[in-house]
Amino acid sequence: MEVAGANRRWRCQFRYRGSRRESAVAQLFSLGVFTFMKNRTLTALLMAAAIVASGCSKRSQSVTVSPGDSIFQIRLVLDEPVTGDYDDMPLIRKVGDTLKFEKLHVQRLVLLDQTALKSATLTTNDYDGGPCIMLTFTDEGAKKLAEVTRQNTDKLLAFIIDGRIYTAVRIMAEISGGSAKIEGSISQEEARQLVVRITESINKR
16 A cells, blocks of 8 residues: 555656656747747848838839829820830810810820929910910029920920820920910819919929
8 A cells, every 4th residue: 555655656746747847848849939939020020121121222212203293294295106105195175166185195204393393373375365374494494494395396295284284385496484384275263273283382392
C-alpha cells in the first residue's frame, strides 16, 4: 500500500512536473510565435511604409500636369492626331440662330492654366452684344501666350473651363497683348458663373 501510494505520488508528481514542463514549452513556443509574428508584422509595416514613401517620392518628382487638375486650360487642337495622347471633346458653335456641334481632337498637354492669369472679367462681344469673358494674363503668362501663339500659327487653340471647350480660335499671328476673349454659345448667367470660378481659382494660388 505504501509502495502503491508512493508510486501514485511519484506518478502524480511526474505528471505534474511533466504538465508544468509542457506548459513552459508551450509558453516558450507561444512567445516565439508571437515574437516571430510581431517581427514579421513590423517588417511588413516597414516595407509598406517604404513602398508608400517611394510612391510619394515618385509622385512628388512628377511634373506632368493632368488635364483634370486645373479649372482653366489652353490646349492645342490637332488636325490629324498621330498618337493617342489627345481627347475627343465636343465644341458647340453658334452660327446665326443655330447651334453647330463639332468634335475636336484636343492635345492633352496643358499649355497654360489659371496660374498664368491675372484676372477674368465679364464683358460683351463687338458684333451682337453677347456675353464674353475677358482674360488678362500675368507678365509670365503673357510671355508664355505669345510664345505658344508664335509657335503654333494657323492652328486651333482650345479654351477649356471645367473640362468643357467654350471656344477654339484659329491663331493668325502672335498674341502679344497679354489678353484674350472667350465667347461663343454661352448665356449671360453661365458667363458670370465661369468668371466666378476662374477668379476663385486665381485667388487660391
